[in-house]
Amino acid sequence: MATAELRAEALLTVREESYLLIVWRRFRRHRVALVGAVILLAFILIAVLAPWIAPYDPYAQNLLLKNAGPSPAHWLGTDELGRDVLSRLIYAARISLTVAFVVTLISQTTGALIGAISGYFGGWVDNVIQRVVDFMLTLPLLPLLLTVSALLSDVTLPGLTREWSSVVIIILVLSLFGWMGSARLVRGVVLSLREQTFTEAARALGMSDLQIVIRHMIPNAMAPIIVSATLSLGTVIILEAALSFLGFGVQPPVPTWGNMLNNAQADMWTQPFKAIIPGFCIFLTSLSFNFVGDGLRDALDPRLKR
């Protein structure tokens, strides 16, 4: 396709780096965002290296050692089936972060594309898309997610066990309801870009509308898209945790912070740390994503040149 070939243009490299350098320099000045970034990097590292870090198999049960408290062998104790809580926590980071990243990737990309189309073509296309967005935004999110997840909770995807199907389904469901924000955002940006003369120049050169959207609209809307994606990561973590906590998200034994929180409820009064620690993980990642998003928003703001 012509667009793919266009991207191969060899002229892009040198200055692009220096632009990133400027952004990095501005981002670094944002202390809180920097702390957030470090925390997130740590979480990501833990998630990636889980098989080497985790002291036990997160699925290995030891029924003789149920609901144990902290000990040198099990730092955070064991759960109701005698599985090592620390190992499950580490593997849960994998699932939670993967879900967050994949959902964000899908929802922000589709959102950006839909928004760009809406803003670029305008007229009745814009009207229809914006009314759909309005409609989606007025739906109460959590009850809706619960209903849809509940409806789909018995579905098993081919080639996957029921538990892993639930991971894929939760990704799809969250993506389905997560694209409106970025669609709105990108539409606004494209609405103003469309009026710029370079759009007309591109048409005079013979570019198709789709090529213009992909080559000119989206790259120019990239800064707000990145910010919105970062903020969305935090939201998705919370939503996934909420659904899993309520039992409609990722199904046990696959560990996520949300369903670990659910499991810990039974011993809430005797071993509160088993609830507090996954809760703290959710809180920390989500907060960090928000800080990093704020930092990026400032760093990418084109009005602040330096």
Place this chain on the structure above:
Amino acid sequence: MTLTQMQVQTSLDLSTDQDLVVVRGLKKYFPVRRGLLQRVVAWVKAVDGVSFTIRRGETMGLVGESGCGKTTVGRTILRLIEPTAGEVYFEGRNIFALTKPELKTLRRDMQIIFQDPYSSLDPRMPVGASIAEGLAVHGIGTPKERFEMVVDLLRKVGLEDYHARRYPHEFSGGQRQRIVIARALALRPKFIVCDEPISALDVSIQAQIINLLKELQEEFKLTYLFIAHNLSVIEHVSDRVAVMYLGKIVELTSREELYRNPLHPYTQALLSAVPIPDPTLRRERILLKGDVPSPLNPPSGCRFHPRCPVATRYCAQEEPPFVNIGTRGQEHWVACWRVM
């Protein structure tokens, strides 16, 4: 037969092989929408029946006040805006009848240079990529060959090869306009619409860009439609000049004839406003009363009559035809009752 048909008829007879672009009865009305249902409540008649031809290798000047529709003419000729009515022939082909792929191919032959060099380049794209974009879209050359062509073009417009990797914000307005010109030239077009290409530039830069455009015209055998509101610039660059008022051409003739013998009272008023660089010379200024009427609701009869110093009652009733009154084979088209 109505007058407009007559006018179309005559311009048809005049079109020859020399003509690169033939515009016939071009109209562009923009809808004014109001209310919840976005109903069309009125039409802005930006271009209302314009006919002219552009000959191969010449520069056709198009002058007029702001809002008279000259930019709309330029964009409609390139089919960047769809017309309301009329035809535009480019090398004998009606460009409004072309299919999308045909139009894309034709775009290689006709390009445009815009007024504002600041917004006509994508800020997120190195200028080399901007210049190469047309080549890439039309699948001309490998990326490496395209890069060489870009370097070549940059030198042609007076820039350096290392500029290719830079971003638009690193250039001045004049340099950006050179880049825009390079981009327009990349596809080796035959025809370029220059839409006020120097109005946004410093006076000191304007002459450079004009001269560059003239050099390139000679080197590449280009045909220009040069749109401007500055009569001195038009006099400098054009072979023939068309004067527009409120969506219509009121006078069209060769540059020499227009500046020596302007016939339409509007042209006379415009020319009398051009400053003379000699303080001892005085000339009678023709001051126009009032503002340009709204193209939403143009005056009856001759559109210029409410501001015309020599208008009669008849001018308000009947629209004057656009006729050729040149003598000895000269062309001098004018639309004015007082001249006929």
